[in-house]
Every structure is written in structure tokens, then in C-alpha cells.
Amino acid sequence: MVNQDDPRVLRTRQLIREAFRVLLQKKEFDAITIKDIAQRATINRATFYAHYEDKYALLEDITEQAFHKMFPEQVINAQEFTGEICNQLILLTHNYIVNFYQICRFDSKSIATLVDEKIKEMLQQMIESIFLKGDTSRMSEHHNAKIISAMTASAIYGAAHYWFMFRENDRTDLLVNIACPYVMNGLGLYRNCDE
Amino acid sequence: MVNQDDPRVLRTRQLIREAFRVLLQKKEFDAITIKDIAQRATINRATFYAHYEDKYALLEDITEQAFHKMFPEQVINAQEFTGEICNQLILLTHNYIVNFYQICRFDSKSIATLVDEKIKEMLQQMIESIFLKGDTSRMSEHHNAKIISAMTASAIYGAAHYWFMFRENDRTDLLVNIACPYVMNGLGLYRNCDE
């Protein structure tokens, strides 16, 4: 609909996202109106709809942006899914969850499912892209790469989320000690079966 | 030419001013091009000319904004030109000059005259508006209010500037002790003659 590279578009979206982030700290998600967002962003309400279908689409967008910033170069450039990469993914996911509940008001948990799904989706994409880059295990030729990625992403997210809810957030070393071998073994089994 | 209240206009000017402030810390004024400003502000070069004739007009604008922020409520709402108000004006002018040379690169002094003039003009306007508000000395009916304001503004600016150039900037108490009586006496003499 609009040209994604137009500087006006970039600025407008930046304004909308920033306004939304501020509002999320002040109000719960359900209480935030499009009017609120438009006012704080100093844009017209009609302009909002030129960029986002509703506030849920906006939430997805900022979630994606925020989570994407968590990925270190090492992970983005990874050529193989090693234990070290697995560690990194577990830690950054846990880290994101901790931040999320610090930033968002606690009564905004109505949005948790949407955010969860988005994060799992991004984790899955990242993992799959690593699988496809390094084909040492010929994973790249395997038609099951997608479901393997989905399982791995879910496992990592599940571990990070559980640790956040029920364990000490300052002992992430224990988290990776448990979760990483589980994930790597699962993949290892798969590799063995494949050959 | 453009509607001053349009939010797009406000945002664009804000971007231009902010870009210019950043550039003034990095380059000397003469080395800053319109292209530089437009690039950093992420606006089109042609758009710049819709708002400012050239970079001198822009400099005037940000000088006015910055200096205006220096005025405390007490001065803005002053109903009479008292010794206390005089003190405030001397101090804030001195303060502005100190800040100016901290913010701008020292090799940007080619612009000093323009900034000086703008500040004196604003001081004069502020002083005149105070004169006209409080008519205890019937200054408001006097047709010489303008030249008296101009002299007072120049005297205050001159004192502040001299102190910045040749004296200790941390002993502003001495500055006001010297400058304030001079100004107030000058005005007092005038008042006596007038009645």
C-alpha cells in the first residue's frame, strides 16, 4: 500500500512504535486506544490505519523488532547449530522474557499469547536458517527441517519461560545446563536416524 | 508559505533543528552544508528551503529557541523591572554565553555576531515588555521606551560577555554586583528626569 522505503513512512512508523512503547508502560494493553497512540505519536488517527490494521499488528511489529535486537552477531552469522549457539538462544530468549515483564505492565498479560507466538515463530525461523546454512548433517536436504526447527524453538522457549516463572532468574547457568543437552541430544538422535 | 501549526511542519522543523545542533558540535558552522543538515534530519534537501531561507535563518531560529528557554517564569511574568529581575537577566545572559561556547565548536565564531544580535534583540523585547506591563514610572507612556530598552539590553549583554571573556565564570556574584547597580541607576536617573 505504501512505499516501505519512503523516509516519511519510516519516521511515521518509528513515531507510532515509540508512542506505543511509552503507553505500554503506563496503561495495560486493553486500555490503550488507537486514539491514544495517534495523539502521543503526533500523527493523525487515519494515518495509523495506513500502517497497521490494528493495535495487535502493531504489537507484533514491536515484538519482532525488540526480539530481533536480542540476537548477537554470533547467532546471526552461525553456520552450524552448535551447543554454543544453542546456549545463546536459550539465554537471549530467557532474557527477552524477563525484559518483557519488566517493561509491560503486569495486567497486560492478555497479550502474552500473541507475543509468545511471535517469539516462537522468530526462533523457529532463525534455527531453520542456521540448519539450512550448515548442511554438515545434510539437514538442508531434509524435508523435515521445518518441524525440527519448530520443535527446537518450542523447547527452548518452553525452558526459558518455565525458568522465568518458577526458578531463579539469576541462575541461568543452571537453565542452560539442563536445556541445552536436551535440545542437542534430540537433534543428535535425529541426525543418527537420518544417516 | 506553510501552515505553522501543521504537525508535519512542526516535526520537520524539529528534525532540522536537532540535526543542526548535532552538526554544530561536530563541524564548524561554515563547513556545514544544507545537504549535511538534510541528510542527518532524514528530510529532503528541497524541503529545507520550504522552512528556512538558508542556514543563517536556521541559526537564528535555534538561537531564539535556546535563549527563550533560559528565561525563568519569574522574568516572563515580571510586572516591574526590579533589581531582582535585572539580576536574573544578567545571570541568564551570562549563562547562555557560557553554554554557547561549550556547545558550539570554537572555530564557529564567525557566527558570533549573528547570535549576539539575536540575543540583544530578545533581551530588548523582554525588557520593553516588562516596562510596558508595569507603568509605575509611567515608562509605558514614554515614547523613549524602545531606546531605553535597547540601552539596557546592550549594557546587560556587554557586561555578561565581558565577564565571560576576561573574568572568572564562577564568580557571577561579582558580575551582578557591578552590572546591576549600573543598570538600575541608569534607569533611576531617567525616571527622575522624567518627573
Next chain:
DNA sequence: AGTGAAAAGTTGCTTACACAACAGATTTTG
């Protein structure tokens, strides 16, 4: 002095945003 490069301005056309007005949906209030 003269040549090339970069910056300064200007212009016509396109796109994005502002704004007001609207109908329909949702929430608030008495």
C-alpha cells in the same frame, strides 16, 4: 584563468499525511 566537482537553489510531479466528516460498533453512565 579555466576546468571539473560539489553545493545551492528551483521546479514539476508523485506520494504520504492531516483533517474533517461520516456511519457503525462499543463502552459508559444514569
Next chain:
DNA sequence: CAAAATCTGTTGTGTAAGCAACTTTTCACT
């Protein structure tokens, strides 16, 4: 429950900003 108020989502119109192309001016270089 009904009336009032507010929010939502959309539309048409006017204006500001983006962009490319151009001429003119300024400046650096030999």
C-alpha cells in the same frame, strides 16, 4: 435498559514532503 459518549474504521479533499532533474553559484585544483 436506554441515552450519551467514546472509539473504530473509512472516505474525500487539501497540503506538506519526497524525488529527480535542472540551472546557477561556489570552490578547489593545476
